[in-house]
Every structure is written in C-alpha cells, then in structure tokens.
Amino acid sequence: xxxxxxxxxxxxxxxxxxxxxxxxxxxxxxxxxxxxxxxxxxxxxxxxxxxxxxxxxxxxxxxxxxxxxxxxxxxxxxxxxxxxxxxxxxxxxxxxxxxxxxxxxxxxxxxxxxxxxxxxxxxxxxxxxxxxxxxxxxxxxxxxxxxxxxxxxxxxxxxxxxxxxxxxxxxxxxxxxxxxxxxxxxxxxxxxxxxxxxxxxxxxxxxxxxxxxxxxxxxxxxxxxxxxxxxxxxxxxxxxxxxxxxxxxxxxxxxxxxxxxxxxxxxxxxxxxxxxxxxxxxxxxxx
Numbered sequence: 001x002x003x004x005x006x007x008x009x010x011x012x013x014x015x016x017x018x019x020x021x022x023x024x025x026x027x028x029x030x031x032x033x034x035x036x037x038x039x040x041x042x043x044x045x046x047x048x049x050x051x052x053x054x055x056x057x058x059x060x061x062x063x064x065x066x067x068x069x070x071x072x073x074x075x076x077x078x079x080x081x082x083x084x085x086x087x088x089x090x091x092x093x094x095x096x097x098x099x100x101x102x103x104x105x106x107x108x109x110x111x112x113x114x115x116x117x118x119x120x121x122x123x124x125x126x127x128x129x130x131x132x133x134x135x136x137x138x139x140x141x142x143x144x145x146x147x148x149x150x151x152x153x154x155x156x157x158x159x160x161x162x163x164x165x166x167x168x169x170x171x172x173x174x175x176x177x178x179x180x181x182x183x184x185x186x187x188x189x190x191x192x193x194x195x196x197x198x199x200x201x202x203x204x205x206x207x208x209x210x211x212x213x214x215x216x217x218x219x220x221x222x223x224x225x226x227x228x229x230x231x232x233x234x235x236x237x238x239x240x241x242x243x244x245x246x247x248x249x250x251x252x253x254x255x256x257x258x259x260x261x262x263x264x265x266x267x268x269x270x271x272x273x274x275x276x277x278x279x280x281x282x283x284x285x286x287x
Contacts, residue, residue, distance in 0.1 A: 079206070083121065083123065086126065086201075100123055101122055101123065151166075222237055222261065226245075235260075
C-alpha cells in the first residue's frame with residue numbers, strides 16, 4: 001500500500017494529514033493504486049475507505065490547478081473553492097480537529113514587499129470547511145470580538161500593531177456588504193445575522209469556481225427545468241431580479257461563457273449541463 005495512503009488510513013483523528021503541495025508527486029503516483037489498496041486490504045473499515053475516497057476527491061480538485069501539472073481536465077477555481085475551505089482557514093490544530101485532510105502552501109509577497117508562506121487547510125467537502133469556519137467564529141477568542149475588530153484578528157494583525165491594508169479593506173467590505181452594526185460582538189448576533197456574516201466572509205475570501213485574477217461576470221442561476229422524453233429541454237434561470245425560460249442550447253452557451261452557474265459536460269452522444277458539486281440536482285427542479 002502506498003505510504004501516503006497508509007498514513008491516511010492509520011492514526012488517530014487529527015493526525016491523518018497530508019501536505020498536498022510537498023507530497024504532490026507521491027500523492028499523484030498513489031492515485032492509480034489507491035482503490036487497489038481497498039481490495040488488497042479487505043479488512044479496511046468503511047470509515048477508512050470513505051476517508052480514502054475523500055482524499056482522492058480533494059487531490060483531483062487541487063492538483064490540476066498547478067501550472068506545472070499536466071493532468072487532463074483541469075478545474076478552475078479560487079484556492080478557497082479548490083480546498084473546500086470557504087473561510088481560507090490556516091492549516092493547524094483547529095482545522096485538523098474539524099476534519100481537514102491535508103494542506104497546501106503558497107508563497108506571496110506581503111505588504112512589506114517580502115515573501116511570506118501561507119499554508120491553508122484542505123477539507124473533504126464544502127460543508128466540512130464551512131462547519132470549521134463556523135466553529136472558529138464561535139470560539140471565545142472570536143465570539144467576544146466586535147465586528148469592527150474581527151478583520152484584525154482574522155487577518156493575523158498582532159495586538160497593538162497598526163491596521164494593515166488587508167484588515168482595513170476586509171472591515172470596509174463587511175461594513176458595506178453585511179449592513180450590520182459593527183459595534184456588536186459576534187456572540188450577540190442573531191442566527192440570521194451570523195449567517196449573513198459567514199456568507200459575506202466567504203465572498204471576501206473568494207469562494208468561487210473561476211480562477212483568481214479573472215474578471216467577474218454576473219452569473220445566472222438555474223431555478224427550474226422542463227423535461228421531454230427524459231431529457232431537459234428548457235431551463236428557468238434567475239437573472240436577478242428577473243426570471244426567464246431559455247432553451248437547452250442557450251443554457252449551454254451561457255454556461256460555456258461562465259454566465260450560467262452550471263458545468264458543461266461533453267460525452268460521445270450529446271452535451272448537457274450538471275450543477276456544481278454540493279448543489280441540488282437540476283432534476284429536483286422540475287416545473
């Protein structure tokens with residue numbers, strides 16, 4: 001069994017952790033052997049097999065985005081999206097305790113013009129990453145902060161140090177986008193207010209399926225479908241604030257140009273659309 005896979009299947013929760021950047025080659029080589037391991041070691045418990053599958057899914061999502069990687073079918077998307085980490089949580093004890101399965105490191109130029117290494121956690125799903133973010137903001141070190149001070153701690157500004165440009169920009173974004181009272185503490189927020197805060201933080205952290213640096217294009221959303229002979233013929237799309245029906249061909253064209261939130265799938269017989277991972281099936285939206 002490949003060592004990377006053996007490491008993930010063994011050990012206590014929180015210790016089964018892989019650096020998806022430094023172990024890149026070993027993990028890539030392990031992909032083709034991973035499922036063979038399930039048959040070679042039939043005593044592997046179901047929960048460990050599930051963990052193995054989670055790691056493989058995350059690996060496939062993260063690796064194709066590296067410029068030096070030549071895997072086919074590259075997936076675009078922000079780091080937060082690729083890592084299933086909507087809050088861009090750092091790799092550490094908190095993320096490991098809340099289900100992180102690995103990490104990825106990046107070197108960036110900070111505000112002082114120096115190289116700085118950031119290591120982000122990778123979660124098995126969006127839900128797991130969001131739950132970890134939710135739990136972090138509920139911890140006393142965050143819960144007792146006012147929204148005015150949240151951006152300082154969240155971006156790593158040390159106590160007594162002046163605000164960084166990042167902290168100021170984050171605070172201004174939250175003030176304008178949430179419309180919440182910035183003097184309120186996180187623990188005093190209602191459930192609705194807290195969910196608004198989480199969602200807007202996800203927006204700021206860049207949770208989206210297009211690559212960093214690309215132009216943002218307002219995206220329409222599928223909210224209904226019509227079916228004929230078991231195939232989708234029309235889509236009801238929300239182009240806020242209006243709704244409209246469009247043909248299957250129009251929907252595919254919009255999706256190909258990143259103007260409709262859907263994935264274009266090409267097979268030998270025909271082209272069709274499917275929703276993004278973790279989103280409702282279109283066939284649950286029959287009108």
